Amino acid sequence: DAGVIQSPRHEVTEMGQEVTLRCKPISGHNSLFWYRQTMMRGLELLIYFNNNVPIDDSGMPEDRFSAKMPNASFSTLKIQPSEPRDSAVYFCASSLDRGFTEAFFGQGTRLTVV
Amino acid sequence: AQSVTQLGSHVSVSEGALVLLRCNYSSSVPPYLFWYVQYPNQGLQLLLKYTTGATLVKGINGFEAEFKKSETSFHLTKPSAHMSDAAEYFCAVILNQGGKLIFGQGTELSVKP
Secondary structure (H helix, E strand, O other), X not given: OOOOEEEOOEEEEOOOOOEEEEEEOOOOOOEEEEEEEEOOOEEEEEEEEEOOEEEEOOOOOXXXXXXXXXXXXXXXXXXXXXXXXXXXXXXXXXXOHHHOOOEEEOOOEEEEEO | OOXXXXXXXXXXXXXXXXXXXXXXXXXXOOOEEEEEEEOOXXXXXXXXEEOOOOOEEEOHXXXXXXXXXXXXXXXXXXXXXXXXXXXXXXXXXXXXXXXXXXXXXXXXXXXXX
C-alpha cells in the first residue's frame, strides 16, 4: 500500500480564497483524522471520522473550516475564506480500529496564506 | 484541559548518552498511550504504544517507555543516543472508546557529536 496520500504537498494562496486539502487513507482503514501543526500550538486534532461519519469536530477552529468524507477512500478539508493565520502544515492520518493500534500519517500539506 | 503534557520542548544530549523524554497524562480511565517520532518535513510515525499488559514497552530504534499509573507518566528512554535520533517526539493518548487521539506539544531532541 502507498500509505496515506495527501495533496497538494504545498499550497500558497491569497487571503480570502478557498482552499481544499485532500486525503486518501490507507485501504481498509476505518478511521481518519485531520490535524494542524504550527509552532505556536503544536499538533491539534481538528476532526476525526469513523466509518465515514464525523465523530468529533470540536477542534475545528471556526465555521470557515469544513471537512467531508464522502466515502472510505477520500476526505477533504476546506477553508473558505482562508486567512493568514491558517498558515500551517495540515496532516491527515488513518487507522484501523480507531487509532488504538497505530495511526498512519501522510506527508502533510504545507499551507501558506498571504 | 490538557490531557498530555511533555516536559521540555527541547532536549539536547551527547551521542552515546541516555535519552529521557518526559510525558505525563491526565485520564480518568485507563489510557492508551503512544510515542510518535517526526523527522523534518515528514509525517509522524509510531515508535511504541501501551495498551494493556506489560508496563515496559519496547519500540523501534532501541526506544522503550514505561507506563507508571501511580505517576500518570509514560516517559520515553533510550540507553545510548545516536545522531540519527535527532527529531521531534510526540507523546499521545486516546482518551475514550471513541478513539480521539490527542498529542502533546512535542519535544525536539538534539544529539551532539
